[in-house]
Amino acid sequence: MGRHIHVIGIGAGDPDYLTVQAINALNDTQVFFAMDKGLGKGGATRDLVALRRQICERFIREPGYRFVELPDPKRSTETDYREAVFDWHAARARIWAAAIATELAPDGVGAFLAWGDPSLYDSTLRILDAVSAEVDISYDVIPGITAVQALTARHRIPLNEVGASVLITTGRQLRARAVTGSAVVMLDAECSFLSCPPQTRIWWGAYLGTADELLVAGTVGEVGTRIAALRAEARARHGWIMDTYLLQAPD
Ligand SMILES: C[S@@+](CC[C@H](N)C(=O)[O-])C[C@H]1O[C@@H](n2cnc3c(N)ncnc32)[C@H](O)[C@@H]1O
Secondary structure (H helix, E strand, O other), X not given: OOEEEEEEEOEOXXXXXXXXXXXXXXXXXXXXEEOOHHHOOOHXXXXXXXXXXXXXXXXXXXXXXXXXXXXXXXXXXXXXXXXXXXXXXXXXXXXXXXXHHHHXXXXXXXXXXXXXXXXXXXXXXXXXXXXXXXXXXXXXXXXXXXXXXXXXXXXXXXXXXXXXXXXXXXXHHHHHOOOOOEEEEEOOOOOHHHHOOOOOEEEEEEOOOOOOOEEEEEEHHHHHHHHHHHHHHHHHHHOOOOEEEEEEOOO
């Protein structure tokens, strides 16, 4: 049958976000490959690795599985951003291919646990595609609950205006280009919402799905500076933060 890999979306915070499909895939896995440096710095890596282990302990009925930690190659800061990311993915693909070939039996089942869903700002699927050119593997994807869904559920809001589209973007992109309509912003370390017109509506969430969850909603003019202060305080206290927000530009 050959080596098989499950890429399992584990949801963006709450272990209760795991789907039945994800739990079945966890129970089918012999080797979990963990590549956690990419998730965040310092305490984030430690906390998120711990959460993954808790998920396995809670949902796997017959523990006989192993964790294999994959070293993370350094990303160059000297070349162009896209080129650096491309080289970094290629270096990771070589490491993953070697680990899969040595750690997984020829008919074994391995897994990568992807935070939220692997389709959203996650490099696992791009790297596995490159890995499959080097070792003979098949793989499947188990969808997970993204931070976007966690955000809209906790604020009890729809994502889109009636019949309208939604942009999913990053803080870096938001600073470069003003938003029209609705936009979800992820990967924003700089409170980029402060650059939006004050009438812009914002629904903000940090540590969604966890006991430390923070939620604030209003207009940027009303709540923007409060979010920035809350964010800085929480980040200092935890040593890391993950936050996401939905913006609705004024008409
Ligand atoms: C590398 S991306 C991964 C996204 C993930 N694949 C998903 O499906 O949500 C990390 C970003 O997702 C957002 N994020 C992930 N988990 C979050 C959470 N529990 N609370 C708030 N934002 C979160 C943050 O914007 C963070 O910077």
